[in-house]
Amino acid sequence: MALLEIENLQKSFRTPDGRILPVVDVPGFRLNAGELVALSGPSGTGKTTFLHLIAGILAGDSGRITLDGQDMATLSEAGRDRIRARVIGYIFQTFNLLQGFTCLENVLLGMSFGPGADPVRARSLLNRVGLSDRLDYYPRQLSTGQQQRVAVARALANRPKLVLADEPTGNLDPANAAQALALIRELCAEEGSALLLVSHDPSVLAAFPRRESLAILNQASRKGGGL
Amino acid sequence: MTLLLLVRRSLRQHLLSTVVTALSLAMAGGLLMSVWVVKRQARATFTGQTGAWDAVLGARGAKLQLVLNALFHLEASPGNVAFADFQTLSSNRAVALAIPIAVGDNYLGYRIVGTLTNLFTEAEAAPGRRFRLVGGGRWFEDGYREAVVGSFVAQRLGLKPGDTFKPYHGLNFNPKEQHEDEYVITGVLEPSNTPADRVLWIPLAGLQNMSGHAAATASDVSAVLVKLRSAVAGQQLDMLYNKQGDRLTFAWPLGTVLAQLFDKMGWFDQVLELVAYLVALVAAGSVLASIYNSLSARRRDLAILRALGARRSTVFASIILEAASIAALGMVLAWGLYAVILGAVAAVIRAQTGVVLDPWAWDPVLVIAPLALVVLGALAGVLPAIKAYGNPVAENLAPES
Numbered sequence: 001m002a003l004l005e006i007e008n009l010q011k012s013f014r015t016p017d018g019r020i021l022p023v024v025d026v027p028g029f030r031l032n033a034g035e036l037v038a039l040s041g042p043s044g045t046g047k048t049t050f051l052h053l054i055a056g057i058l059a060g061d062s063g064r065i066t067l068d069g070q071d072m073a074t075l076s077e078a079g080r081d082r083i084r085a086r087v088i089g090y091i092f093q094t095f096n097l098l099q100g101f102t103c104l105e106n107v108l109l110g111m112s113f114g115p116g117a118d119p120v121r122a123r124s125l126l127n128r129v130g131l132s133d134r135l136d137y138y139p140r141q142l143s144t145g146q147q148q149r150v151a152v153a154r155a156l157a158n159r160p161k162l163v164l165a166d167e168p169t170g171n172l173d174p175a176n177a178a179q180a181l182a183l184i185r186e187l188c189a190e191e192g193s194a195l196l197l198v199s200h201d202p203s204v205l206a207a208f209p210r211r212e213s214l215a216i217l218n219q220a221s222r223k224g225g226g227l
Numbered sequence: 228m229t230l231l232l233l234v235r236r237s238l239r240q241h242l243l244s245t246v247v248t249a250l251s252l253a254m255a256g257g258l259l260m261s262v263w264v265v266k267r268q269a270r271a272t273f274t275g276q277t278g279a280w281d282a283v284l285g286a287r288g289a290k291l292q293l294v295l296n297a298l299f300h301l302e303a304s305p306g307n308v309a310f311a312d313f314q315t316l317s318s319n320r321a322v323a324l325a326i327p328i329a330v331g332d333n334y335l336g337y338r339i340v341g342t343l344t345n346l347f348t349e350a351e352a353a354p355g356r357r358f359r360l361v362g363g364g365r366w367f368e369d370g371y372r373e374a375v376v377g378s379f380v381a382q383r384l385g386l387k388p389g390d391t392f393k394p395y396h397g398l399n400f401n402p403k404e405q406h407e408d409e410y411v412i413t414g415v416l417e418p419s420n421t422p423a424d425r426v427l428w429i430p431l432a433g434l435q436n437m438s439g440h441a442a443a444t445a446s447d448v449s450a451v452l453v454k455l456r457s458a459v460a461g462q463q464l465d466m467l468y469n470k471q472g473d474r475l476t477f478a479w480p481l482g483t484v485l486a487q488l489f490d491k492m493g494w495f496d497q498v499l500e501l502v503a504y505l506v507a508l509v510a511a512g513s514v515l516a517s518i519y520n521s522l523s524a525r526r527r528d529l530a531i532l533r534a535l536g537a538r539r540s541t542v543f544a545s546i547i548l549e550a551a552s553i554a555a556l557g558m559v560l561a562w563g564l565y566a567v568i569l570g571a572v573a574a575v576i577r578a579q580t581g582v583v584l585d586p587w588a589w590d591p592v593l594v595i596a597p598l599a600l601v602v603l604g605a606l607a608g609v610l611p612a613i614k615a616y617g618n619p620v621a622e623n624l625a626p627e628s
Binding site: 154 | 232239528534537538541621
């Protein structure tokens with residue numbers, strides 16, 4: 001059974017001049033448990049919107065998203081919050097660490113909305129990403145590569161079934177990008193989490209055996225086809 | 228735990244506005260508690276001072292002025308009472324004890340009151356409390372130029388048994404009006420926290436016959452302090468002096484007479500209370516403005532929390548708790564401010580009247596007012612909390628790719 005199944009998902013936005021702009025129009029998409037998939041597409045093709053729709057941060061105009069056996073459209077907002085807290089780990093391009101909290105607290109806070117804060121696991125994860133000596137540092141005291149590693153630890157803290165990674169290497173230099181990518185893949189493999197990573201970087205995409213193009217997914221829809 | 232962590236960090240991140248807002252709430256809380264406690268304690272304490280006496284007989288005039296003059300040693304005497312009137316009253320079977328007092332002189336601004344020694348030996352300084360002298364010393368002898376000094380006066384002027392002083396004429400100190408008569412201090416009263424602490428007591432005859440006083444009124448007294456045998460006796464004497472007679476005033480019951488004082492000051496209490504309420508409202512407004520303004524800078528943090536799985540209700544509650552925490556911090560400071568204000572007010576009231584307020588005495592308002600202000604602070608957080616509740620997550624996360 002697929003961990004994530006998408007059918008006829010559509011999302012459009014109204015532009016400032018009043019036009020309706022279709023952004024996501026995916027007739028079908030499946031992701032199995034533990035599978036690692038890279039999703040490509042140039043800027044502005046709706047990759048982030050696609051991830052937000054899967055995470056329940058945005059609601060689609062139509063279509064169905066089934067995640068971990070639950071139809072996201074039928075869940076209440078609190079239900080979608082619960083899915084985000086327990087089933088999904090989210091890694092952002094700009095890390096989105098809370099600046100007023102230390103590395104350890106950022107990870108603990110991510111856990112607290114899910115199964116509960118577990119300081120032992122939080123320390124272990126930060127140790128795993130090579131930050132055992134930075135537990136009490138604030139994000140501003142870390143390099144960008146280190147900040148991304150904290151974000152990775154936070155995303156994996158609740159043992160999510162699905163990790164969504166939005167351009168996770170977009171703000172990193174090539175060396176740090178390679179390290180971060182390897183770390184994300186390793187950790188997902190260790191935790192048994194599926195990974196849906198979006199990127200426009202060919203070197204990142206090349207690291208994945210399964211690659212999808214959001215532009216092609218959308219075009220398939222417009223042609224009446226699907227996956 | 229999560230909520231507390233969120234609130235603690237938010238307060239720390241906005242430390243300056245947190246402290247300034249808490250201080251404004253502290254001012255409101257401190258003022259509210261002080262106004263309330265001073266009003267209540269002053270009323271209770273002033274009324275309690277009369278407990279040793281039931282009534283005061285004096286010249287025809289306002290009862291309040293008579294009581295303030297005779298018991299609190301404030302205001303001018305409304306006039307004199309003939310000694311024969313005192314004798315008539317003291318022989319009345321309804322009267323348990325009658326003590327005459329005479330005023331009209333001072334020593335360095337502190338009142339000198341002439342009386343009889345049985346004020347100290349038969350009357351009480353306060354209900355259930357006798358007059359006592361601090362170690363050594365003795366009561367003055369009627370007919371001698373001797374004095375017993377109240378504890379507050381002795382402390383302020385450094386007087387002790389064996390010291391001498393020459394009174395000044397009038398109730399207010401004028402260095403040009405010193406009498407020739409010299410008095411020897413025979414004792415210092417134990418502090419009684421009553422107006423008696425602020426007085427230099429001398430024999431009645433001493434004051435009546437002070438050099439320079441009018442010989443024609445030498446036997447008159449300023450007022451007579453009265454202890455009655457029963458409440459019925461008070462009604463009888465009220466009828467006798469106030470309704471049937473027209474020369475004298477019988478101030479009874481003292482609690483009712485003193486209540487007039489506080490009724491007259493009621494408008495002042497109301498103004499102070501109004502000021503305190505306005506300060507509270509302004510402070511609550513500053514809580515609202517402070518958090519509301521900070522939300523612009525926190526929209527991304529709130530969106531991140533929601534993206535991590537925080538519920539809207541968690542975000543809402545964290546803002547309310549933050550507002551309540553600022554108010555609670557303010558209330559901790561408010562208790563300190565209250566102690567300072569009440570300490571200062573108590574010192575002034577004690578210096579002016581001898582009546583002692585206790586800043587540490589328990590009063591329900593010390594809990595009710597802070598609680599009310601914490602609730603007000605929490606309510607001030609509702610509008611920002613609603614804004615945070617509706618904060619769109621996707622719009623406030625990282626730029627879209």
